[in-house]
Amino acid sequence: MSVRHERSRPADRRVRLQGRPVDSYPALAPEAERGSVRRVTVVGEEILSRSCQEVTRFGSPGLSALIDDMFLTMYVADGAGLAANQVDIGLRLFVYDCLDDHGIRHVGHLVNPVLDPPDPGSRRLVDDVEGCLSVPGAGMAVPRTDHAVVRGLDQDGEPVVIEGTGYFARCLQHETDHLLGHTYLDRLSKRDRAEALRQMADRREGVFARRAAKAAGLGR
Structure with missing residues (x-):
C-alpha cells in the first residue's frame, strides 16, 4: 500500500511495534538494514490474482530474510505496507509501517493473517484515496471500514493480534486483500x-525511476 505523502514517518514518537507500545524506534525498521531490494510485482501478473499459501515453517532463516527484504523494498517504494506476493512470493505474509489518523506509528509483520468480520453495530465505511505499490502511480477512492482487527502469527509462530483505526485500518484491510488474490482495483467500478x-x-515510469534513485541512495 502506498504511504500518504503528506505525512512523515517519525523516528520515534508514539510507536506500536507488533501491536505493543515502545518508547522509541528508528526511522527505518532494523529489518531493512539487513534486507535486499526485490522487484515489486505489477497488476496483471498472475501471482497477484491468486490466494497465497499459508506459512508452515517458522523461525527459519529464509522467512526472516524474506521479512527483511520486504521491509527494505517497502521503504524504497515509499510504501506503508507490502504483501509477500508483491515481491513474487506466494505466502501469507505482510509487513507494515503505517501511521494511523492519530499520528501513532504502527510497525511490524503478520504471518497467516485473518481479518475479523466487521461488527455490524459499529461498522462505518469511509471513502479515502488508496494507492498500491503494485499499481504504481495510481490512486483512487476506495470504501473501507475505519476499524480493523487482524489475527495471525509472528515469524516465530507466536500469536499476534493487530488492531487498527483510520488509515492504519485501511492498510490492514488492503494487505489482507492482497493475500487473498485481490488488489484495490477489484473494489472499483469499471469506470x-x-x-x-x-x-x-x-x-509508472516516473515511479520506477524514483524507486531506483532511492535504492541507489541507500547503496542497494
Whole structure:
C-alpha cells in the first residue's frame, strides 16, 4: 500500500511495534538494514490474482530474510505496507509501517493473517484515496471500514493480534486483500478501474525511476 505523502514517518514518537507500545524506534525498521531490494510485482501478473499459501515453517532463516527484504523494498517504494506476493512470493505474509489518523506509528509483520468480520453495530465505511505499490502511480477512492482487527502469527509462530483505526485500518484491510488474490482495483467500478489503469500507464515510469534513485541512495 502506498504511504500518504503528506505525512512523515517519525523516528520515534508514539510507536506500536507488533501491536505493543515502545518508547522509541528508528526511522527505518532494523529489518531493512539487513534486507535486499526485490522487484515489486505489477497488476496483471498472475501471482497477484491468486490466494497465497499459508506459512508452515517458522523461525527459519529464509522467512526472516524474506521479512527483511520486504521491509527494505517497502521503504524504497515509499510504501506503508507490502504483501509477500508483491515481491513474487506466494505466502501469507505482510509487513507494515503505517501511521494511523492519530499520528501513532504502527510497525511490524503478520504471518497467516485473518481479518475479523466487521461488527455490524459499529461498522462505518469511509471513502479515502488508496494507492498500491503494485499499481504504481495510481490512486483512487476506495470504501473501507475505519476499524480493523487482524489475527495471525509472528515469524516465530507466536500469536499476534493487530488492531487498527483510520488509515492504519485501511492498510490492514488492503494487505489482507492482497493475500487473498485481490488488489484495490477489484473494489472499483469499471469506470474507476479504467481510470486507475490510465493513471498507472501515465506515471509508472516516473515511479520506477524514483524507486531506483532511492535504492541507489541507500547503496542497494
